[in-house]
Amino acid sequence: MNRMYAVVAITKHGVEIARRLVRQLPGSDLYYMDKFARGDEEALGITLFTGSVRLILPDLFRRYNGLIILISLGAVVRMIAPLLKDKKTDPAVVVVDDRGEHVISVLSGHLGGANQLTRRVASILDARPVITTASDVQQTIPVDLFGCQFGWEIESFERATPVSAAVVNEERVIVIQESGEPDWWAYDKPLPGHIQVVASACEAEEQEFDAALVVTHRLLSPDEEKRFLQNGVLYRPKVLVLGIGCNRGTTLEEIEQTVTETLAELKLSIKSVRNIATIDLKKDEPGLLALCRKYGWRMDVYSPEELNTVSLPNPSETVYRYTGAYGVSEPAALLSSGAEDWLLPKKKSGNVTLSVALVPHPRAGRENNE
Template sequence: MARTAIVAITKHGIDIARKIKARMPEVEIYVPAKHSDGGTDINWFSDQSTQLVGSLFKTHDALVCIFSLGAVIRMVAPHLVDKKSDPAVVVIDDRANHVISALSGHLGGANALARLLASILGAAPVITTAADVNETIAVDLVGREYGWTIENFENVTRTSALMVNEERIAVYQDAGEKGWWHEPLPKNVEMVGSLEKVLSPEFKAGLVITDRVVPADVAAKSVVYRPKTLVVGIGLHFDTDSNTIESGVTDVFAQNGLALFSIRNVASVNRGARVKGLDEFAQKHGLAVEIFEKAELAKVEVPNPSAAVQKFEGTASVSEAASLLSSNGELVVQKVKFPPNLTVAVCRVKS
């Protein structure tokens, strides 16, 4: 859950902060100790406000300041890094007339937070990001609610500028959720049926949504989104190390033109205890591990059952069966063996 801090420095500000907390009890309120009324719902601080705001900026996901925008800018300026890591900053005036999205409007969620707080306070939200005011596609947010990631973030700024200036943009999608944008698309945006079409001179840029490797010339012109559509099934021994798994999975994905960024999770068999190598591989890549009992795997029909695996594991398949069970989808890479102790299979999640 996102950590949100509210800083108020006046008595009016305290009232506004408490009104917000009544609807959002998880928020933390900070007020100078000189205004203390003994309330336990507030953190009464004795430090300088500048020092406190700097500290909260580094430790919280969102910061709401109930004082002037200029003062907030001066306080947070020394701590700014980039829009991928800076927290959302929202500013509210002392009479709660306006709620301003001041920093990290898209990626940080300040725009959404400003609208929420404005609805609570009966105030006017102030949103200045071009994609929002023009009601067009926010390039840096496509698929975010589904967990999609951007592979080449360096193309976002240029493509966003083209989008808000209503230049022609191509969208190609062959994987992932379809509901990322309401219909119809903006008038300057067209869905195309091939990656080659993205390269057409009629389009100034592209949005490419796929779990497959994208040709370099298409990627250079586009923002490439990676939906979480692939599940990797892994058969292994207790002593299979993370480097072996890394090498095997990387090889399978390279040989089959698949994107590692699109892995949703890995799946394997319950060996009675955690397998260190599998856990280390998953932790390195921020992936969940789904474990199935042998009896569950034994019920799954697979294209490559193994008598040897059946004899030693009690199921004729681990990698294929685990990936099929976890994804509820279809195999896109059948079992690949890496002797002596690793097998890898890949399924695409049913959309």
């Protein structure tokens, strides 16, 4: 995929609107019928096509994140119907009318970003955005996008549809947020009364609710899963920092085994790991770099002087002789996370030393209608 958006037009007026749109929409490619050629298409990177637009749509559907089509809504629906696979993978599809007055979100409004793209295109064209997704219209929690602006990951998607229905139908919804960014409510109005926020699963035990949104870095117990996920969705905020020290040449396999086993022992989800942290001497350590590539983690590195600013319960003279720092995993975890203490101060396993810290956020729970 070379570009993000394909803009497609098949009428004279549509071509005019489309040419104006791509000039102001970075990452977009323009396609229109060759009978409307003006002679500057090659220089501008515009692709001309002959025959029915239906013939090029399967390729565009596969190659682009979003399609902006200046054709009638009914025609677009008929053409894309055979191409639909899954809401998690289908591209965003947006339709613009032939006068550029309305921009309609047609497909993949949330996960595919069509609603956001619709607003962006409408702003460029000074048109009216048409969005029918209930959570957007009602200005409430979009279950399938909850926390996405912070990088939260949905672990259990199976109940997303009934939980979304509970939210928009104003049933009793409980948000159990044990960690992660608290400022997820995006609207300039109070949280609706039917949505209750609590700061822990324990606090939610005695509550009555019809659906649950669970935001935590913990592995839930079987009883918690049964109670909260029977009609609930589980989100993993990126809040764990792994401070890692290792001997030179330690393999990816050994580091990964230490990480996965330790997180399992602590009952923490690997999906909530935000990054690793270590001493700058290890910034080119192959095993650590391979771990970051495999899981998509960043690596924060600190000088010995920076690490030594952190007070340690058991500073190591041995580590100091080799690195100039009295510790690596423990101070690196605190410096990177901003935490004042560790979930795990230090665990030594073979060639690896691991510490775990939790990124602090203000209290997650909030009162309704604050």
